Amino acid sequence: MKEFSHGGDIYSFAKSIGCNIDEVIDLSSNINFIKPYIDIDFNKLDIQAYPSYDNLYNAISKKYNIDKDFIQLFNGGTTAINSLFKHLDLKNCDIYSPAYLEYKRCAKIFKYNIKLINRFENITNQATPNSFVIFVNPSTPDGLYYNIDELMNEWIDKNCTILIDESFLDFTDYKSAIPYLYKYDKLYILKSMTKIYSSAGIRIGTLLSQADNIKAIKEKESIWNISEFDSNYIQSALRDKDFKNISDLENRKAKDYLLNILAISDYIEKIYPSDANFILVKLKNINAVDFQKILSLYKIMVRDCSNFDGLDDKFVRIAVKDISLISQLASSLIVHL
Missing domain, CATH: 3.40.640.10 (Type I PLP-dependent aspartate aminotransferase-like (Major domain))
Known part of the structure; x- marks a missing residue:
């Protein structure tokens, strides 16, 4: 992996596996999957x-x-x-x-x-x-x-x-x-x-x-x-005054679900403690490139962390996303046990 590459490049990923961008399940990007309510009409903004x-x-x-x-x-x-x-x-x-x-x-x-x-x-x-x-x-x-x-x-x-x-x-x-x-x-x-x-x-x-x-x-x-x-x-x-509470609740539920999936996976050697909306794991008996190849069959993208200082090709980061998307990760891991 390139020295300063980041996660979330769904365009290159979609091209590499031959699918549409909207088909990609992006578990590499650490962007909140809960969106705030936006109460403005951008067509009415004064941009003169x-x-x-x-x-x-x-x-x-x-x-x-x-x-x-x-x-x-x-x-x-x-x-x-x-x-x-x-x-x-x-x-x-x-x-x-x-x-x-x-x-x-x-x-x-x-x-x-x-x-x-x-x-x-x-x-x-x-x-x-x-x-x-x-x-x-x-x-x-x-x-x-x-x-x-x-x-x-x-x-x-x-x-x-x-x-x-x-x-x-x-x-x-x-x-x-x-x-x-x-x-x-x-x-x-x-x-x-x-x-x-x-x-x-x-x-x-x-x-x-x-x-x-x-x-x-x-x-x-x-x-x-x-x-x-x-x-x-x-x-x-x-x-959006309700956003914080909704975001916290939904992220907590999705994160707990993701942690449970990772805890029973034979691919995972260690799960690192996290207070944020993503989880770092150390892989067991497989490297990040091969792990991503398996997930690519299901159009799932995770973050290879081998270019982070102190980490190697055994580490990946998985973002907390909607439970429906995480369940597809669970299915892909079960199939390839």
Whole structure:
């Protein structure tokens, strides 16, 4: 697998197995299978004028209970990551791995010295002083949430610049690192609207930090970096007051069902604890490529995790989706026992 390949490329997958895109059962993408209610008519949007983001900033400020001056919006989380690496221009980058692959890619592009800290081993007292620390919480590709209070103390003591990626935190009820923003001026937090609101095509990433940091970033960013369509979609999603409860309930039921299926499969050696909407498994007596070949017979796509640091060709990630789709995974595994 290519070094920085991602999951969710259903177009290439459909072409490779000779089926239509709408026939693919995509268990590789970690996008929420529950969608919010969108109460706007896109045909009636005024797109003649340049977009104004005041209402969007107000909505995000309310959601995260944070001052608007602490918010900078980007055309997706990946764009925010790229911009922050460029803006900080530091020397060393410590990535708690495995992690979202864009962090390593950006660190290479901007010529940081990279240190990978294995999360599956000892993670305390590992950070390099004065480095740019990357920590994804809940993690990827395993989805585990960490209480990072002890780590935060270590990073602050070592004068590190910190980025906490909370892209999947909305799938949990765990606490955010946002309170630390008021205590430490070298902390940044990344929020992704894409994952929870099932909108990979709607590109909005939110970077949170102290007002002076955000001001410095804004000065180097484009004035208009989000479309009127993106802005209105997210505002509408945020107005759906029932979404959180419905999403939590349906994801919990589907995840329990998926875990039960994986627990009885002869293909699975280990299931990793997950607090997010996906599950990392280690395969038994088969590698990820051959496992995917079996599932391809049923037009099912999972995420080969062999290109994540610290993992090999025995690891795959399976996303939580509608129970009807997971049941097809169950059927395919039973047939090939």
